[in-house]
Amino acid sequence: MTHLTAKDKETVKTFWAKISSNGAAIGADALSRMLVVYPQTKTYFSHWKDLSPGSAPVKKHGATVMSGVADAVAKIDDLTAGLLSLSELHAFTLRVDPSNFKILSHNILVVLAIMFPTDFTPEVHVAMDKFLAAVARALSEKYR
Amino acid sequence: MVQWSDFERATIQDIFSKIDSGVVGPAALSRCLIVYPWTQRYFGSFGNLYNADAITSNPKVAAHGKVVLAGLEKAVKNMDDIKTTYKDLSVLHSEKLHVDPDNFNLLSDCLTIVVASQMGEAFTADVQAAFQKFLAVVVASLRKQYH
Numbered sequence: 001m002t003h004l005t006a007k008d009k010e011t012v013k014t015f016w017a018k019i020s021s022n023g024a025a026i027g028a029d030a031l032s033r034m035l036v037v038y039p040q041t042k043t044y045f046s047h048w049k050d051l052s053p054g055s056a057p058v059k060k061h062g063a064t065v066m067s068g069v070a071d072a073v074a075k076i077d078d079l080t081a082g083l084l085s086l087s088e089l090h091a092f093t094l095r096v097d098p099s100n101f102k103i104l105s106h107n108i109l110v111v112l113a114i115m116f117p118t119d120f121t122p123e124v125h126v127a128m129d130k131f132l133a134a135v136a137r138a139l140s141e142k143y144r
Numbered sequence: 145m146v147q148w149s150d151f152e153r154a155t156i157q158d159i160f161s162k163i164d165s166g167v168v169g170p171a172a173l174s175r176c177l178i179v180y181p182w183t184q185r186y187f188g189s190f191g192n193l194y195n196a197d198a199i200t201s202n203p204k205v206a207a208h209g210k211v212v213l214a215g216l217e218k219a220v221k222n223m224d225d226i227k228t229t230y231k232d233l234s235v236l237h238s239e240k241l242h243v244d245p246d247n248f249n250l251l252s253d254c255l256t257i258v259v260a261s262q263m264g265e266a267f268t269a270d271v272q273a274a275f276q277k278f279l280a281v282v283v284a285s286l287r288k289q290y291h
Contacts, residue, residue, distance in 0.1 A: 032269055033269045033272055035269075036269035036270060036272070036273055037269060037272050037273040037276055053268075053269050106253060106256075109253075109257060110256060110257060110260045110267075110272065113257045113258075113260045113261040114260050114261060114263075114264055114265065114267055117261035117262075117264070120257075120261065121196075122174065122175045122178040122179060122196050122199075122200070123178070123196050125175065125178075125179050125257065126178055126179040129179055
C-alpha cells in the first residue's frame with residue numbers, strides 16, 4: 001500500500017526543508033496531543049513524572065522522535081535499511097504496538113496543519129501521510 | 145448513552161459556531177478524495193476527479209461537502225441522541241449508497257485536519273480530544289444500521 005513515488009519523495013523533502021527547524025516543537029506538540037487525545041498511549045510512559053502537554057519529558061521525547069523522522073527523510077530512498085536499528089529498538093526493547101505509529105502519525109499531521117496551514121496543502125498532506133506510513137512500516141520490520 | 149462533559153459540550157458548540165461551514169465541508173471532502181483516492185469510488189457521477197486541482201475546483205464536490213457539513217450540524221444540535229437523529233442517514237449510507245463504513249474514519253481525519261488549520265492555536269489538545277470524540281460518536285451512529 002505504501003509505495004513512495006519520485007513525486008512523493010520530492011514533495012516530502014521540499015516540505016521538510018521548510019519545516020525542519022521547527023522539528024522539536026512539532027514533535028513536542030504531536031506527542032502532547034497523542035497523550036491527551038489517545039490516553040491509552042500513556043501506558044508506554046508510566047516511568048515519566050509528568051505526562052502533561054509541554055512538560056519537560058514530553059518536550060525532550062518529542063524532539064527525539066522528530067530527529068528520527070528527520071533521519072528517515074534523509075534515508076527516504078531505503079527506509080528499511082536506513083531505520084534498521086530503530087526498528088530493532090522498537091521491536092525488542094520498546095515493544096510499542098505498531099497500531100500506535102498510526103496514532104502518532106495522525107497527530108503529527110494535525111500539528112503540521114496548525115503550524116503550516118497554507119503549506120500543508122492536500123498534495124503535501126497525501127505525500128506526508130504516505131511517508132509516515134512507510135516509516136511506520138520500516139519500524140515494524142523487525143517485530144516478528 | 146454518550147456522556148458529554150460541560151467542556152466537551154461547550155467546545156463542540158463553539159467549534160461549529162466559529163468555523164466557516166461553506167469552507168470546511170468542501171475542503172474536508174476534497175482533501176479526503178485527494179489523500180485517500182479510493183474514496184472516489186462513491187463519486188462516479190461527479191465528473192472530473194483526475195487530479196488535486198480538478199477535485200478542489202469541482203463544483204459537485206464543493207456542493208456535497210456542504211451537504212456533509214449540514215449533516216454534522218444536525219448532530220451538533222442533537223448531541224444527546226445522535227444515534228436516533230442519524231437513523232435514516234445510517235440506513236441511507238448502508239442500503240442506498242453502499243459506503244464501506246471504514247471510510248467514515250478517513251473523512252473524520254480530514255475534518256480534524258481542516259478544522260485544525262482553520263482554528264490554529266485555538267485547536268488545543270483538549271479541544272482536539274472533544275472534537276474527535278464527537279466525530280467518533282457520529283461515525284458510530286452512522287454505522288449503527290448496517291447489517
